[in-house]
Amino acid sequence: MSYLFCNHLRNFSFACLIIAITSTSLSARIFTNTKGKSIDAKIVSVENNKVVLKLLKNKKEYTLDVDSLSEKDQAYIGEWDKSNKTVAESNNDEEQETTSNDSDTPRRSVYGELAYSALKKKYEIKDNFDKEWPNMASAETPDITIVLEDGAKKKYVYQSNNYEFICDVKLSKNVVNKFAHLFEATKEFCQAMPISMVKAHIPKGGKRYKILLFESQQSYFKNGGPIGSAGVYMSRDDIIMVPLTSLGVIKHGSGYRYDYKGANNTLPHEITHQLTNLEYFSPGSMGWFTEGLAEYVAMTDYRSGKFMIRSNIRDIKDAVTGFSKKTNRGRNIGEEFTAPDLKEFMTMSYSNFTANGNFNYGLGALITFYFLQLEDDRTNINAFLKALNEGEKRDDSLEKLLGGRTFSELEEDIAKAWKSKGVEITFK
Numbered sequence: 373m374s375y376l377f378c379n380h381l382r383n384f385s386f387a388c389l390i391i392a393i394t395s396t397s398l399s400a401r402i403f404t405n406t407k408g409k410s411i412d413a414k415i416v417s418v419e420n421n422k423v424v425l426k427l428l429k430n431k432k433e434y435t436l437d438v439d440s441l442s443e444k445d446q447a448y449i450g451e452w453d454k455s456n457k458t459v460a461e462s463n464n465d466e467e468q469e470t471t472s473n474d475s476d477t478p479r480r481s482v483y484g485e486l487a488y489s490a491l492k493k494k495y496e497i498k499d500n501f502d503k504e505w506p507n508m509a510s511a512e513t514p515d516i517t518i519v520l521e522d523g524a525k526k527k528y529v530y531q532s533n534n535y536e537f538i539c540d541v542k543l544s545k546n547v548v549n550k551f552a553h554l555f556e557a558t559k560e561f562c563q564a565m566p567i568s569m570v571k572a573h574i575p576k577g578g579k580r581y582k583i584l585l586f587e588s589q590q591s592y593f594k595n596g597g598p599i600g601s602a603g604v605y606m607s608r609d610d611i612i613m614v615p616l617t618s619l620g621v622i623k624h625g626s627g628y629r630y631d632y633k634g635a636n637n638t639l640p641h642e643i644t645h646q647l648t649n650l651e652y653f654s655p656g657s658m659g660w661f662t663e664g665l666a667e668y669v670a671m672t673d674y675r676s677g678k679f680m681i682r683s684n685i686r687d688i689k690d691a692v693t694g695f696s697k698k699t700n701r702g703r704n705i706g707e708e709f710t711a712p713d714l715k716e717f718m719t720m721s722y723s724n725f726t727a728n729g730n731f732n733y734g735l736g737a738l739i740t741f742y743f744l745q746l747e748d749d750r751t752n753i754n755a756f757l758k759a760l761n762e763g764e765k766r767d768d769s770l771e772k773l774l775g776g777r778t779f780s781e782l783e784e785d786i787a788k789a790w791k792s793k794g795v796e797i798t799f800k
């Protein structure tokens with residue numbers, strides 16, 4: 373396996389690059405199954421919705437279905453699984469190539485012809501770095517086409533302007549329309565941001581992004597959805613996989629309906645990953661920026677086809693420091709906290725980044741927001757992103773982000789800017 377993906381654990385999103393699995397010994401824990409029986413054990417490995425547990429009293433190993441354990445245990449196993457995956461990336465199935473953010477080698481070559489410049493050339497896309505930051509992004513109600521409804525094969529295919537949804541149950545056009553609207557609006561958001569996300573600029577008809585939808589969490593996990601996650605982006609196949617429950621689609625009688633209060637606000641995070649330049653997942657940006665950007669989009673208020681970007685500082689501050697009143701989700705890291713040394717944070721390996729996912733995603737969102745909207749202008753972030761697109765090395769790209777400052781000076785600037793907004797960051 374070798375995908376870039378990002379998943380949502382409960383309400384929080386964590387991302388990983390898969391992944392050679394190394395089992396590190398973790399402290400033991402009491403696991404309880406759904407029938408209430410408890411054992412003292414530690415995890416040996418997790419794969420395909422099965423967990424191998426080693427019992428403390430007799431040192432024997434047992435393989436169990438993850439579903440047979442309590443919800444708390446399932447969440448714990450999901451966390452364990454995530455933090456025990458090491459960063460690996462590959463351009464083909466046979467060979468795995470380990471890359472880490474510590475290396476300064478850009479990732480462009482991994483993606484060959486899918487890279488920034490090739491896409492720009494193929495679809496005649498121009499950079500949009502000089503555009504204004506948008507106040508709002510919206511999409512019209514999409515037209516839905518039914519491409520296939522094959523009950524025998526349990527395959528149902530629906531299309532909106534830029535997306536193709538492949539589902540294992542039949543959905544009404546009206547239901548598809550509701551969640552397709554969120555996908556289309558997120559694409560508009562990614563296109564409107566002046567950070568040259570070329571994949572969001574592919575003209576209509578040029579490409580439909582594939583989304584695999586699963587009726588149940590079980591079928592989602594069976595088909596490779598990471599345990600404990602509510603959605604995932606896999607870069608190798610350029611697909612998002614998601615169970616219907618994460619889209620706010622719930623069973624209703626013999627069919628399905630869209631629940632407006634459903635948990636669909638996690639989805640824009642994955643959609644943003646799918647539209648992010650592959651070069652932006654390079655050493656120096658992978659982690660703080662890629663996750664920060666996905667959080668930036670996902671934390672912005674969305675209502676029936678519209679993202680309200682102009683006022684999103686409040687949404688983002690609330691969702692990072694506490695729980696957003698609007699979305700009832702958040703990272704809750706507080707309004708006053710100590711952060712790691714900034715250079716360390718920006719160059720840490722991706723596995724370390726996700727190991728402390730909740731905090732790091734929150735801090736990543738604040739720092740990304742700083743560069744996008746709190747600096748006097750976007751000269752530094754633009755130069756940084758251009759350097760990534762050109763395939764420059766990590767330290768050369770970061771040099772552009774610093775814009776002549778040292779890392780400690782940049783720490784001061786970030787802390788000062790956020791302090792004026794009511795968040796006190798103390799860098800180590």
Ligand SMILES: [Zn+2]
Nearest residue numbers: 378386387666
């Ligand atoms: Zn992510």
